[in-house]
Amino acid sequence: MTPMKFQAKSVDCFFDFFVSFFVAIFFVFIVVVLFSLFTTTSLQSLWYQLRSPVVFSAIKISLETSLVIVMLTFFLGLPVAYFLALKDFNGKSLLDTLLDIPIVLPPLVSGLALLILFGGTSYLSKLLNEIGFKIIFTKKGIIIAQFFVASPFFIKTAKESIQSIPKNLIAASATLGASSFYTFRKIILPLSKSGILAGLVMTWARAMGEFGATAMVAGCIPGKTETMTIAIYMQSMSGDLSSSTAIAFILTIFAFISLLTFKIRFRSKWI
Known part of the structure; x- marks a missing residue:
């Protein structure tokens, strides 16, 4: 082996060790954080907390609203993804940027904007109040807040999947x-199925984990608008770490199993 090749191999070994070292640090950090959560309570205490009305109610509300979000996002977001993926028009970059705003905007800012829109003195707020359609401090407020924050994840993922079709x-x-609808039904939908499902999983996980915007719009009413994330915050702030840990445990398990199941099922088609 020439000195130059030996030197290059030594540099490669050092570089591989350097990369592996920081990869190990990153994943050890994640494991330690999750392990600290799972070891704060016993299985007996966890089972007891899961049967409590506070925890059960928070789980029930989160599941109800997040599943509604998934359905709304699919039916309302898929046409948007299709349009942005296949149509060329002036102002497309502007719409793409607007789609990114709910993702990068702090959830509290999104919640404040929704609160002003639906709970302030705006024309829409007055109109909704006149017809008795209340949004603030209701489950409808949770759904609107979660939809605003979570739906762009589906639209962007579905759009990229549709754009990848030859x-x-x-x-x-x-x-x-063939008509546009036939092409959509027979070609676009089957070939972009994995991306669409990936977007729905991401949207569901984001809706389940939403806190800031939901708290601003729907409040923190136990048994009515207290989602899992809000319950974690409220219970931990009141000193009840057992309840907050139980809810956090369930939320983490939900997210991990859903993402892992999807990746295993569609690992060869992940987009």
Whole structure:
């Protein structure tokens, strides 16, 4: 082995060790954080807390609202993803940027904007109050806040999945006289299925973990608008770490199992 090759191999070994070292630090950090959560309570105490009305109510509200978000996001967000993926028009970059705003905007700012819109003196707020449609401090407020924050994750993922479909397939379908709806149903949907499902999983996980915007719009009313994340905050601030730990445990398990199951099921098609 020449001195130059030996030196290059030594540099490569050092670089690989350097990368591996920091990768290990990163994942050890994640494991230690999760391990600290799981070891703060016994299984007996955890089972007792899961049967308590506070914990059960928070889980029930979070599941109800997040599943509604998934359905709303699919039916309202898929047309947006399709439009942004396949249509070229002036102002497309502006719409793409607007889609990113709820993702990068602090949830408390999003919640404040929604609170002003639906709970202030705006025309929409007055109109909704006149017809008796109350949003502030209700489950409807939770759904609106979660939809605003979580839906862009689905739209962006679905859009990228649709954009990855070879354009010649879509063009061939149009050349053969197929309608846009037929092309969408027979070509676009099947080929972008993995991306769409990935976006829905991300949206569900984001909705389940939403706190700031939900707290601003729906408040922290136990048994009515107290989601799992709000319950974790309220219980921990009141000193009840047993309840907050139980809820955090369930929330973490939900997120981990759903993401792991999806990745295993669609690992060869993950987008």
